[in-house]
Amino acid sequence: MASPNVSHSVTLRVELDNRPGTLGRLTTAIGEVGGNLLGVDLVDVDAHVVVRDITVLTADPEHAEQVRRAAEGVAGVRVRSMEDRVFRLHQGGKIEVRGKAPLLNRDDLAMAYTPGVARVSLAIAEQPSLVHSYTVKANSVAVVTDGTAVLGLGNIGPEAALPVMEGKAQLFKEFGGVDAFPLPVRASSVDELVETVAAVEPVFGGINLEDIAAPRCFEVEAKLAERLSIPVFHDDQHGTAVVVLAALRNACRVVGKKIEDLSVVIAGAGAAGVASAKILAGAGVGRIVVADRKGLIYEGREEFGGEKAWLAANTNPDRQRGSVGEALAGADVFIGVSGPEVVSRDDVATMAKDPIVFALANPTPELLPEEIEGLAAVVATGRSDYPNQINNVLCFPGIFRGALDARATAITEGMKLAAAEAIASRVTEDELAPTVIVPSVFDREVAPAVAKAVAHAAVADGVVRADA
Numbered sequence: 001m002a003s004p005n006v007s008h009s010v011t012l013r014v015e016l017d018n019r020p021g022t023l024g025r026l027t028t029a030i031g032e033v034g035g036n037l038l039g040v041d042l043v044d045v046d047a048h049v050v051v052r053d054i055t056v057l058t059a060d061p062e063h064a065e066q067v068r069r070a071a072e073g074v075a076g077v078r079v080r081s082m083e084d085r086v087f088r089l090h091q092g093g094k095i096e097v098r099g100k101a102p103l104l105n106r107d108d109l110a111m112a113y114t115p116g117v118a119r120v121s122l123a124i125a126e127q128p129s130l131v132h133s134y135t136v137k138a139n140s141v142a143v144v145t146d147g148t149a150v151l152g153l154g155n156i157g158p159e160a161a162l163p164v165m166e167g168k169a170q171l172f173k174e175f176g177g178v179d180a181f182p183l184p185v186r187a188s189s190v191d192e193l194v195e196t197v198a199a200v201e202p203v204f205g206g207i208n209l210e211d212i213a214a215p216r217c218f219e220v221e222a223k224l225a226e227r228l229s230i231p232v233f234h235d236d237q238h239g240t241a242v243v244v245l246a247a248l249r250n251a252c253r254v255v256g257k258k259i260e261d262l263s264v265v266i267a268g269a270g271a272a273g274v275a276s277a278k279i280l281a282g283a284g285v286g287r288i289v290v291a292d293r294k295g296l297i298y299e300g301r302e303e304f305g306g307e308k309a310w311l312a313a314n315t316n317p318d319r320q321r322g323s324v325g326e327a328l329a330g331a332d333v334f335i336g337v338s339g340p341e342v343v344s345r346d347d348v349a350t351m352a353k354d355p356i357v358f359a360l361a362n363p364t365p366e367l368l369p370e371e372i373e374g375l376a377a378v379v380a381t382g383r384s385d386y387p388n389q390i391n392n393v394l395c396f397p398g399i400f401r402g403a404l405d406a407r408a409t410a411i412t413e414g415m416k417l418a419a420a421e422a423i424a425s426r427v428t429e430d431e432l433a434p435t436v437i438v439p440s441v442f443d444r445e446v447a448p449a450v451a452k453a454v455a456h457a458a459v460a461d462g463v464v465r466a467d468a
Helices: 022-032 061-072 085-090 106-112 116-126 128-134 158-176 190-199 216-227 235-255 271-282 306-314 345-349 396-406 413-425 446-460
Strands: 005-017 036-045 049-058 077-084 140-145 179-184 206-209 232-234 263-267 287-292 333-336 356-359 378-381
Touching: 005 022, 005 036, 005 061, 005 085, 022 036, 022 049, 022 061, 022 077, 049 061, 061 077, 077 085, 106 116, 116 128, 140 158, 140 190, 158 179, 158 396, 158 446, 190 216, 206 216, 206 235, 206 396, 216 232, 216 235, 216 271, 216 306, 232 235, 232 396, 235 271, 235 333, 235 356, 235 378, 235 396, 235 413, 263 271, 271 287, 271 306, 271 413, 396 413, 396 446, 413 446
Parallel strands: 140 179, 140 206, 206 232, 263 287, 263 333, 333 356, 356 378
Antiparallel strands: 005 049, 005 077, 036 049
């Protein structure tokens, strides 16, 4: 059973006989079945009964039921209800729309709406670029998905994807000050999804693509980027890649290696794997080998199409064949964006001195850090319960903050490289350690630093609007 954690926490509302020892027996019973007591709050009390809310961390819904049954089995205790705290947090949705200007009297209304708003609309009709100055477009991003590859849940559909997109929108606002809106789309084809997103371009200053299955995601991004005059960014690809590069730069500082001298093996040729290979190549990594389910990708293995054709032409220059495990012999870096048990401790043991292992599959990494303790010099995962979490929240709020501030029309490779450098620079020499190669996701200076670097890169790359 997994360890009790906050994502499976529950609150039991219980009635206890107002006698000494009743609460103690209840907390003991909860602990005996593995519940981790988080809080005990008094709700009501009289001469005979005490009502309390007992908050408990559990491992999963079945464990929560076990905790309930244990509580109900204590003499003098009656369970009124058990509430899942995650569902309570999502009740009614996690985001809302608020007005920025007060509407307290007729004058306020006349300026914010009719008749005053008509003058603003006419000005935009005459000079369309003013929409970036006088509307929400200046600070808005659409978080778009078709629900085909949501987290580790797979193709669960646009409705089920909505809570995830709401969470993404909340992160945009919290860390980047960007007003993002979830936009799950029911689309049966690439063209239908592209047409839908293109149709709502007038209101948004940027498009963040999310949880779209490969290879569909590549085509959707390419078509939208070509068609729209606002930045398009597929976070599952490029957000992961940017943070991987930032972490790798700092891992190199830890082990005393140069990025251009590295031999890197990537397990997984989906969205994150392809984007990571591309950004590492752009950063000057010496040798990159990528594997899919059939083994190492090399030119001539088969007739590749789409992004795998790029991998075949631009990675594995020696046309090495075999498995991921075989490719790790003598390699400096392993990056896993695939699934558990793709490689083993024995495989890591064959790597070069001071190996760097990024096991990023979620929720179960390719290797757990404890499995390679004593072997790997630096380990990162995608999980929050281990050091060095490769978390896209370090990237996308600042990327879009900078792009919106610069009034960029696209997200370039230069902007991504600048973002990675800015993230890496937030780890100082005093902080740098094998367990600290990326800043905390709660470091409030990360997004402004990324935004500034990205805005400068947008200007340098010539993708800023002429009227900005």
